[in-house]
Amino acid sequence: MAKISIKEAAHDSGVKIPTIRYYEQIGLLPSPRRDGGNRRVFEESDLRRLTFIRHARELGFEVDAIRTLLDLQDTPDRSCAEADAIARARLADVNQKIRSLVALRAELEVMVDSCTHGHVSECRVIEVLADHGKCIFDRH
Amino acid sequence: MAKISIKEAAHDSGVKIPTIRYYEQIGLLPSPRRDGGNRRVFEESDLRRLTFIRHARELGFEVDAIRTLLDLQDTPDRSCAEADAIARARLADVNQKIRSLVALRAELEVMVDSCTHGHVSECRVIEVLADHGKCIFDRH
DNA sequence: CTACATCCTCCAGCGGCTAGAGGAGCAAGC
DNA sequence: GCTTGCTCCTCTAGCCGCTGGAGGATGTAG
Numbered sequence: 001m002a003k004i005s006i007k008e009a010a011h012d013s014g015v016k017i018p019t020i021r022y023y024e025q026i027g028l029l030p031s032p033r034r035d036g037g038n039r040r041v042f043e044e045s046d047l048r049r050l051t052f053i054r055h056a057r058e059l060g061f062e063v064d065a066i067r068t069l070l071d072l073q074d075t076p077d078r079s080c081a082e083a084d085a086i087a088r089a090r091l092a093d094v095n096q097k098i099r100s101l102v103a104l105r106a107e108l109e110v111m112v113d114s115c116t117h118g119h120v121s122e123c124r125v126i127e128v129l130a131d132h133g134k135c136i137f138d139r140h
Numbered sequence: 141m142a143k144i145s146i147k148e149a150a151h152d153s154g155v156k157i158p159t160i161r162y163y164e165q166i167g168l169l170p171s172p173r174r175d176g177g178n179r180r181v182f183e184e185s186d187l188r189r190l191t192f193i194r195h196a197r198e199l200g201f202e203v204d205a206i207r208t209l210l211d212l213q214d215t216p217d218r219s220c221a222e223a224d225a226i227a228r229a230r231l232a233d234v235n236q237k238i239r240s241l242v243a244l245r246a247e248l249e250v251m252v253d254s255c256t257h258g259h260v261s262e263c264r265v266i267e268v269l270a271d272h273g274k275c276i277f278d279r280h
Numbered sequence: 281c282t283a284c285a286t287c288c289t290c291c292a293g294c295g296g297c298t299a300g301a302g303g304a305g306c307a308a309g310c
Numbered sequence: 311g312c313t314t315g316c317t318c319c320t321c322t323a324g325c326c327g328c329t330g331g332a333g334g335a336t337g338t339a340g
Binding site for chain 2: 048051052055056059060069072073075076077078079080081083084086087088090091094095097098101102104105107108109111112115117118119120121122123125126128129130131
Binding site: 145146147157161177178179180 | 287
């Protein structure tokens with residue numbers, strides 16, 4: 001269990017090597033101790049932290065939010081209201097993003113569906129981009 | 141109609157002033173002529189181009205894709221197959237993104253729904269992030 | 281003639297990595 | 311011992327698509 005190299009840490013956590021170093025640099029991961037050859041030696045706790053970070057990043061949490069979540073995790077007797085709020089804010093973000101992507105998809109679908117595969121001069125794709133009035137939505 | 145200042149161009153096109161200069165710098169917008177005081181003087185065609193760019197950016201097209209689309213627009217007798225392909229690729233992107241955001245939303249919803257508003261120690265939000273096995277999805 | 285708005289150029293910074301240069305250390309095979 | 315090849319180190323620069331600020335020139339109104 002001891003003497004986890006950066007390569008192993010990367011493999012086990014799913015975070016790439018330069019990214020691990022980057023997380024250390026920005027203070028998201030505590031600086032691990034070094035062995036005789038100045039190489040990083042990671043602990044199990046570092047792996048857990050890296051996995052936490054990776055998962056949170058996959059869910060789209062920003063590094064600052066993750067920093068707060070990690071701080072919370074380190075003080076287990078505090079109220080989890082803050083963690084809850086961060087997750088809710090993220091959920092709201094995601095919902096907003098889904099809504100705008102769905103609208104966007106509709107617009108792109110009209111574009112490609114009405115393409116007559118002729119010349120650029122009568123291309124709906126170009127036309128719609130050029131003239132926003134031809135959009136099916138007017139709120140952007 | 142003549143003598144459109146950068147401020148007017150920004151207002152009319154919806155592209156911010158520094159962004160207009162940036163687009164000129166990266167060659168997305170032709171360098172406009174200058175007046176006596178070295179100020180940019182835009183034409184109607186520049187406004188159309190800027191609007192085109194803004195709309196395409198809003199739809200999530202990358203600058204390189206927009207460059208190609210603009211080139212196509214400038215040569216109207218070419219086949220629009222390329223424009224069609226770019227739009228289709230973008231549509232596929234958007235669909236993929238929607239799928240992953242919907243999955244993500246489900247995961248976030250489980251998180252916040254099962255929050256008991258107690259202490260961090262039994263916080264589901266933190267827990268799910270820490271242990272990916274608790275995820276409802278296993279494909280990330 | 282002053283005040284203020286607008287413009288100019290140049291350069292640095294954002295987030296979140298990612299890649300490359302240039303070098304050190306370590307284990308295994310000869 | 312010596313070489314090969316892998317891993318590791320630090321440091322720096324680059325990616326995208328802007329955005330903001332410094333410091334200065336010009337234009338316009340009162």
